[in-house]
Amino acid sequence: MIPDVAENTPRRASPDAPAQDDPSAATRGLKSRLRMLRDGYGLVSDILTPQRIGLVLAAIVLVASGSFGGLDEVNTKADAIPVAKAGQIITVKPFTISVTKLIHFKELGSIAPTKAGTTYYMAVMKVTNTSDAVVSAISLAPALKLAAPNVAPRANPLLYRAQDSIPARGYQPGVPVLTAVIWAAETSTPAPTEATLTLSNLTWYQYFSSNAAAWRVDVPAYTLTLPIEEKKAA
């Protein structure tokens, strides 16, 4: 206020200075930033049209996803399981195994007693544990599967120490054990002349809810097709 002007002098309104707490001040600042951006885009809008920007972004997304395998062919058929031969030393984690032969018989002493309607198939293999600690035969049994026409094994096979004819308990690290793997099955006619063995890897599985851990059957490692020898009755 100018003190030396007469009171009835018409006064011009105060200049357009915004008050301290005027809410439109912030929006006015934002508007000018937007306007700056718009003005900046306006300089290149003839080259960088919205469609071209969209295309460039799409190309970046494709290249980025392709670098992580997003453009690879979808794998519609499962990887074939490697085929092994009799006598070949194969790695079936955590073992190395060499399957020698496959035998069919109706009875074998107390290990495989005679039962009506039951027949037995035995695979002879040398099993060596390559891990750091003992692995039980019970863990290995479900990893060994036998398949043949008209043959349906009843359950997991039983494993025996072939040279001692006693049940195999544990496979110690680095000690090869000649193992007889015996499946009991329903008698089938006609008896098959060959069978396919599938040996699967084992994986050490740690349970989340407790500290327990155990060997679990993982993916198949090898298959073998062997002729079935008939054991002559004693």
Add this chain to the structure above:
Amino acid sequence: MRFTRNGVITSLLVIAALFVGTVIADLLPSEESVLNAPYEHHASIGQPVELRTATITVLGLRSASRITALGNTATTEGIWALVDFTWKPSAQPVSPNQDAVHIKTVDGRKFGGSPPVTNACLPTQTGVTFACSFAFEMDPTALAGAKVVFPAAGSRTGADDVAVIDLGIDSATAQRLAASTEKVLLPPPTVKEP
């Protein structure tokens, strides 16, 4: 946000301090790992070890190419290591759990678990000393420097007393043990004293 030199230096120092702190925290044992670790008693052959459940003394180690117990014989392509020991339960008639006893070797491998032929160290009685033998099928190359581990109770994991007995096998002894062609009968447990 304004970047000042002091601000940048402060942020870098904070990040460095967090990193160093995390490394130190990772290296220190956690309360759980300390509480759950087994309590090891180290001894050698002939020295009695007083565990929570019993006093055990390993008398010696012999080897065999085949072992027999309860009418069954087991051969091996490795070697059978027989640990002879005495076991005296202190408070209750417990017996050593053969599944949990194992031999650990310098290369970090563990040999143990139920053998295919066994003579369990049963039955036992409190205050009575029993002489028993456990057989372990082993890789002959792992004998040198091996130690036998006896847990106090049945379970092989968890925080409990564990006796770690050095079998005193040097490389010459290991070669002699590995070359054994003996056939050994696993003896049943016998009372040594009183």
